Amino acid sequence: MIEIEQPEPPMITLSSPADLLSAVPYLLGYAPSNSLVLIGLSDRDIRISACIPLPGSTTDLHRLPIPTQSLERTEVLDAILIGYGPAEKVTASIDHVLKVLNERDIEIVEALRVTDGRWWSYICEEPSCCPAEGTRFAPETSSVPATMMFHGLQAFDSREEVTRQLAPVQGAVRRTVEAETSRLLEHVRSEPGRNQQVVTRTEAKAIMDEALTADRLPGPADTVRLAVAMSESRIRATALMAVDERGSAGCVRLWLWVVRHVDPPLRSRAAAVLGYAAWRDGQGALAAEAVRLCLADSPTDRLGSIVERLLDAGVAPCALPKLGHIDFCD
Numbered sequence: 160m161i162e163i164e165q166p167e168p169p170m171i172t173l174s175s176p177a178d179l180l181s182a183v184p185y186l187l188g189y190a191p192s193n194s195l196v197l198i199g200l201s202d203r204d205i206r207i208s209a210c211i212p213l214p215g216s217t218t219d220l221h222r223l224p225i226p227t228q229s230l231e232r233t234e235v236l237d238a239i240l241i242g243y244g245p246a247e248k249v250t251a252s253i254d255h256v257l258k259v260l261n262e263r264d265i266e267i268v269e270a271l272r273v274t275d276g277r278w279w280s281y282i283c284e285e286p287s288c289c290p291a292e293g294t295r296f297a298p299e300t301s302s303v304p305a306t307m308m309f310h311g312l313q314a315f316d317s318r319e320e321v322t323r324q325l326a327p328v329q330g331a332v333r334r335t336v337e338a339e340t341s342r343l344l345e346h347v348r349s350e351p352g353r354n355q356q357v358v359t360r361t362e363a364k365a366i367m368d369e370a371l372t373a374d375r376l377p378g379p380a381d382t383v384r385l386a387v388a389m390s391e392s393r394i395r396a397t398a399l400m401a402v403d404e405r406g407s408a409g410c411v412r413l414w415l416w417v418v419r420h421v422d423p424p425l426r427s428r429a430a431a432v433l434g435y436a437a438w439r440d441g442q443g444a445l446a447a448e449a450v451r452l453c454l455a456d457s458p459t460d461r462l463g464s465i466v467e468r469l470l471d472a473g474v475a476p477c478a479l480p481k482l483g484h485i486d487f488c489d
Contacts, residue, residue, distance in 0.1 A: 171306055176271060176278055176294070181301040183241060184314030188444035189321050193244045195252050197226070199235030199473070200268065206233035207473035208443070210318075213244050217251040225259050229473040240270040240281075249274070253281060311408060312441060321444045325430075325452055328419050332379070336420050339383045358388035364397055370413045371405045379420070386421040389428035395462065398432045403481040407440035418449065427456035431463040438466060439476050446470060 173179050184190040186198070186208045199207040209226045230238075238260055242249030249272045257267060270281040277293035298304055307314075315321050327333065366381045377385060388394045402410045414433035418426050430453035437446035447470055453463035469479070 171303065173303065175301075176269070176280065177296065177298075178301050178303050179239065179269070180241070180271070180273065180278060180296055181298045181303040182307065185304070185307040185312040188313070188442050189315040189318050191241075191243050192317065194242075195223070195249070195256065196239075196241040196243070197256065198239040198241075199230050199233060199265075200237040200239070201234050202236075206235050206475065209473075211252075211256075213242070213248045213252055217248065220251060220255040223252060223255060225256060226473065227259065227263065229471065230260075230263065230265065233473045233475075235265060237266045237268045239268050241273065242271070243273045246272065246274055250281075315444075318444060322448050324415060324445060325418060325448055327422070332420070335379045336383060337422070339379045340421065340425065343383055343387055358384045358391075358394075360388075360391065360394050360397060363388035363391075363394045367398065367401055367413065370416075371401065371409045374409075376413065376416045382417055382420045383425070386417055386425040386429050389425075389432070395428060395432065399435055399462075400482050402432075402436045402439050407436050410436040411440050411442065411445070414449075415445075418452070423456040427453045427460055427463070430456070431460055431466060434463060434466040438469060441476060443470065 171182065173182055183196055183198075186205070187196070187210055191210050193213050195211045195213060197207075197209045197211060198205055199209075207226065207229050209229070211223055211225065214220055214222060240253050240256055242253050253270055253272070257270065260267060267282065272279045272281070273296065274293070276296055278296050279293045280289045283289040304314075328336070363385055366377050366385045370376050376382075389398070398410075398414075411433065414429055414436055417429040418433055421429065430449045434446045434449035434453060437443075437449055446466065450463050450467045450470065453460050454467065457463070
């Protein structure tokens with residue numbers, strides 16, 4: 160039996176391989192395929208969940224990006240391995256990772272293969288529970304998905320679906336936002352010698368408050384104004400503290416909206432805040448995609464780099480206290 164500690168409790172109890180397989184898409188944020196999932200545990204609590212693409216062939220096993228440093232940083236003592244894909248590749252990959260983990264004195268709690276809707280265990284040899292022909296996997300027989308969704312966790316069908324959340328809006332909305340951006344930036348250029356904030360902290364906070372309190376996302380003009388305001392470090396700090404003070408889920412919704420509506424370079428800082436909010440909300444895959452977008456637009460963005468390090472180190476959201484006074488000057 161394994162207990163999974165979510166970013167914010169409750170504790171979810173997994174009592175069978177079916178429960179474990181039902182939980183994986185919610186731990187990652189998406190359903191894995193052609194990959195190896197490594198779940199690192201300490202005192203039955205999950206410390207890290209990593210999804211590793213299967214190699215192109217069994218001769219490329221040495222290239223598997225096993226997160227050994229993250230396992231050490233998070234003091235992982237036990238691990239679960241689940242391979243999704245063809246038997247040959249999964250078995251060779253699991254054998255390779257088992258060797259790496261054994262060298263680090265990490266005990267393997269379970270190792271499973273999922274192929275064509277069935278699962279097999281590399282640990283259990285009891286035919287009554289792990290037959291040679293495998294066991295049909297039916298997520299609907301487990302209560303885990305309902306429990307995960309009740310506590311706000313979601314699972315997309317693929318990693319590509321997570322990425323598509325960040326796709327820019329198109330059509331008339333895009334043209335309206337571009338016009339508002341041009342108008343606001345022209346206003347800035349018209350008075351180059353004047354030291355002024357185009358959007359004050361109070362104005363930016365009011366836009367955020369309306370989105371988070373009234374559950375009403377900003378229109379095109381306010382979306383652009385909020386993105387522009389993020390150039391001010393104090394406004395970025397206000398946005399980050401709102402994640403911890405007002406709840407991460409609403410902030411994910413707001414900053415995902417902003418990121419999708421504005422173009423580089425305006426979206427980079429909004430993407431960094433989205434990455435932080437998604438990480439706090441337990442949406443690691445979305446956080447990673449947001450940070451990737453941020454650093455692609457602005458490779459030196461300080462907040463984006465910090466969130467990237469949190470993700471790479473496998474730091475759990477519950478491990479970082481709520482933010483107090485902060486300043487992310489670039």
